[in-house]
Amino acid sequence: DAKTTQPTSMDCAEGRAANLPCNHSTISGNEYVYWYRQIHSQGPQYIIHGLKNNETNEMASLIITEDRKSSTLILPHATLRDTAVYYCIVRVNAGGTSYGKLTFGQGTILTVHP
Amino acid sequence: KAGVTQTPRYLIKTRGQQVTLSCSPISGHRSVSWYQQTPGQGLQFLFEYFSETQRNKGNFPGRFSGRQFSNSRSEMNVSTLELGDSALYLCASSLMQISNSPLHFGNGTRLTVT
Numbered sequence: 396d397a398k399t400t401q402p403t404s405m406d407c408a409e410g411r412a413a414n415l416p417c418n419h420s421t422i423s424g425n426e427y428v429y430w431y432r433q434i435h436s437q438g439p440q441y442i443i444h445g446l447k448n449n450e451t452n453e454m455a456s457l458i459i460t461e462d463r464k465s466s467t468l469i470l471p472h473a474t475l476r477d478t479a480v481y482y483c484i485v486r487v488n489a490g491g492t493s494y495g496k497l498t499f500g501q502g503t504i505l506t507v508h509p
Numbered sequence: 510k511a512g513v514t515q516t517p518r519y520l521i522k523t524r525g526q527q528v529t530l531s532c533s534p535i536s537g538h539r540s541v542s543w544y545q546q547t548p549g550q551g552l553q554f555l556f557e558y559f560s561e562t563q564r565n566k567g568n569f570p571g572r573f574s575g576r577q578f579s580n581s582r583s584e585m586n587v588s589t590l591e592l593g594d595s596a597l598y599l600c601a602s603s604l605m606q607i608s609n610s611p612l613h614f615g616n617g618t619r620l621t622v623t
Binding site: 426427431438439441494495496497499 | 513540541542551552553554557558559564565567597599601603606607608609610611612613614615616617619
């Protein structure tokens with residue numbers, strides 16, 4: 396699986412947009428970018444995923460660069476409850492056997508402050 | 510729709526004992542994966558089951574085993590517990606065995622080995 400690089404930590408003011416970057420320069424054309432977050436003592440929560448196009452759901456937006464070597468997760472109006480560790484993961488597309496295997500890095504600790 | 514349910518939530522065992530953890534996937538989900546999370550190693554893939562068959566296995570000793578039942582519920586077993594097995598054990602389920610189908614995690618079982 397392609398390796399991802401994320402900043403160790405970020406801060407964001409409540410109500411402002413949180414933009415979390417992720418580099419995945421070795422991503423292959425058939426690999427998806429997934430984002431999860433984990434709040435202390437809970438399991439990782441699925442946020443969003445994408446292949447090439449930008450994606451948006453009720454939680455966040457995912458912006459993937461045209462060359463697919465990096466992406467940004469955007470939380471449009473961060474709240475204190477968005478404080479968590481955010482993981483960017485590159486997942487292999489169909490054709491492999493490891494559909495259930497996600498490789499988690501260290502993630503970004505996002506702290507939202509009042 | 511109920512999420513992934515893991516039982517028990519907390520467990521304390523003594524070194525040398527064995528333990529069985531249970532996971533009920535989201536209704537309709539047929540793929541179940543297990544992960545171990547420790548402060549030192551982070552989130553690591555244990556194994557993956559689909560249609561009662563183990564599809565993939567991570568780099569863990571044979572003391573770690575699992576199974577999946579016809580109703581997609583899954584159990585994992587750890588025999589001859591060691592202190593280093595103390596961890597948060599997470600189960601995740603997905604609807605289909607394709608990389609475009611997100612994994613959804615439960616809140617885990619916190620195992621403490623004394």
